[in-house]
Amino acid sequence: MHYIKSHAQAAFMTALSFAIVLSVVYVYAQDSVESQTRYEQPDPKPDLPNITIIATGGTIAGVGESNTSATYQPGQLGIVTLIEAVPQIKNVANISGIQFSQISSQNMTDDYLIKLTHQVNELLSHSDIDGVVITHGTDTLEETAYFLNLAVDSDKPIIVVGSMRPATSLSADGPLNLYNAVALAANPQAKGKGVLVAMDDLVIAARDVTKRNVHQTDTFQSANDNYLGEINYGDFRELRIISKKHTVNSGFTLSKDTNSLPRVAIIYANQNMSGDIIRSAADLGYDGLVIAGVGDGNMSESALDAVKDVIQEGVPVVRASRIPSGFIKRNNEINDDEIGTVTADDLLPQKARILLKFAITKTKNPKQLQEYFYNY
Numbered sequence: 001m002h003y004i005k006s007h008a009q010a011a012f013m014t015a016l017s018f019a020i021v022l023s024v025v026y027v028y029a030q031d032s033v034e035s036q037t038r039y040e041q042p043d044p045k046p047d048l049p050n051i052t053i054i055a056t057g058g059t060i061a062g063v064g065e066s067n068t069s070a071t072y073q074p075g076q077l078g079i080v081t082l083i084e085a086v087p088q089i090k091n092v093a094n095i096s097g098i099q100f101s102q103i104s105s106q107n108m109t110d111d112y113l114i115k116l117t118h119q120v121n122e123l124l125s126h127s128d129i130d131g132v133v134i135t136h137g138t139d140t141l142e143e144t145a146y147f148l149n150l151a152v153d154s155d156k157p158i159i160v161v162g163s164m165r166p167a168t169s170l171s172a173d174g175p176l177n178l179y180n181a182v183a184l185a186a187n188p189q190a191k192g193k194g195v196l197v198a199m200d201d202l203v204i205a206a207r208d209v210t211k212r213n214v215h216q217t218d219t220f221q222s223a224n225d226n227y228l229g230e231i232n233y234g235d236f237r238e239l240r241i242i243s244k245k246h247t248v249n250s251g252f253t254l255s256k257d258t259n260s261l262p263r264v265a266i267i268y269a270n271q272n273m274s275g276d277i278i279r280s281a282a283d284l285g286y287d288g289l290v291i292a293g294v295g296d297g298n299m300s301e302s303a304l305d306a307v308k309d310v311i312q313e314g315v316p317v318v319r320a321s322r323i324p325s326g327f328i329k330r331n332n333e334i335n336d337d338e339i340g341t342v343t344a345d346d347l348l349p350q351k352a353r354i355l356l357k358f359a360i361t362k363t364k365n366p367k368q369l370q371e372y373f374y375n376y
């Protein structure tokens with residue numbers, strides 16, 4: 001008996017020390033909640049849709065020194081903290097989360113975007129995932145949204161969201177923006193509409209959304225007042241129909257082995273503009289150029305001469321405008337038919353750059369390129 005007892009005690013002590021070592025290793029391995037790259041809701045409800053949040057960084061994950069500090073660091077809080085800060089999202093969906101990157105959106109690259117597209121396609125190919133929400137820095141949020149709008153091959157809801165105030169701020173806008181984004185992703189009405197941005201109670205299609213103010217929380221607006229709808233504490237009201245091509249109908253689906261895309265530069269027009277910068281961009285090997293023209297996509301004679309030259313060399317040129325609203329007219333002050341320039345219609349230069357990248361994988365013919373700019 002004594003023998004058995006001491007054996008049992010020894011076994012217990014061994015197990016105990018093993019458990020202590022294990023938990024120390026576990027705590028070390030965990031390091032902090034910010035280093036966790038996955039979140040899985042422990043208690044999913046069978047009657048709720050399943051939404052995955054993909055975190056990329058930005059102010060929505062930003063941290064300031066105090067709740068009133070004017071400066072802060074974007075991309076600090078991890079996916080688990082983002083989700084746990086807004087437990088209300090679990091009332092509208094079962095939540096899983098992935099930390100895709102932890103960057104400010106000015107550092108978003110084609111490489112990240114291609115990987116993000118593959119990640120979104122992979123997730124949405126699962127029948128038990130109903131939609132995704134992508135948290136993102138706001139500086140280039142509209143570019144990622146439009147890139148995915150062209151490249152993703154799914155009609156399930158894809159919502160991109162960010163915030164203007166860091167997570168530590170008084171009246172932070174991130175939590176309610178995230179709640180609305182999840183509610184929209186969980187809403188069957190958001191299906192088939194391409195990529196949508198839900199910020200500050202507005203829902204705007206990827207094609208139309210643009211950042212209009214450096215600091216204000218209502219910064220995301222639609223260039224030509226094409227708001228898709230409103231969302232109020234998760235309640236979505238649709239105001240218009242999206243007629244442009246996107247996602248499953250875009251014809252730009254990325255194959256699994258796509259790992260690069262053509263390079264397109266934007267050149268900003270101004271008074272006293274010389275054509276040298278346009279010629280230099282072509283010499284540097286850019287595959288296409290977008291001119292953020294003055295007014296109706298105009299530019300100086302010197303710039304236009306350079307445009308004619310680079311088109312002759314086989315570099316497509318799109319005329320957009322540095323004005324944030326309105327449509328570019330073909331053959332107005334510039335004879336596009338004769339020169340071979342393409343007009344951006346109402347796409348802003350930063351969106352025209354993305355469409356041209358995709359379009360020149362298909363054609364360099366100016367007439368066919370123009371069709372893309374009318375239809376996407």
Ligand SMILES: NC(=O)CC[C@H](N)C(=O)O
Nearest residue numbers: 058059104105137138139
């Ligand atoms: N409001 C923001 O998210 C801006 C932070 C940062 N510059 C970014 O775009 O990621």
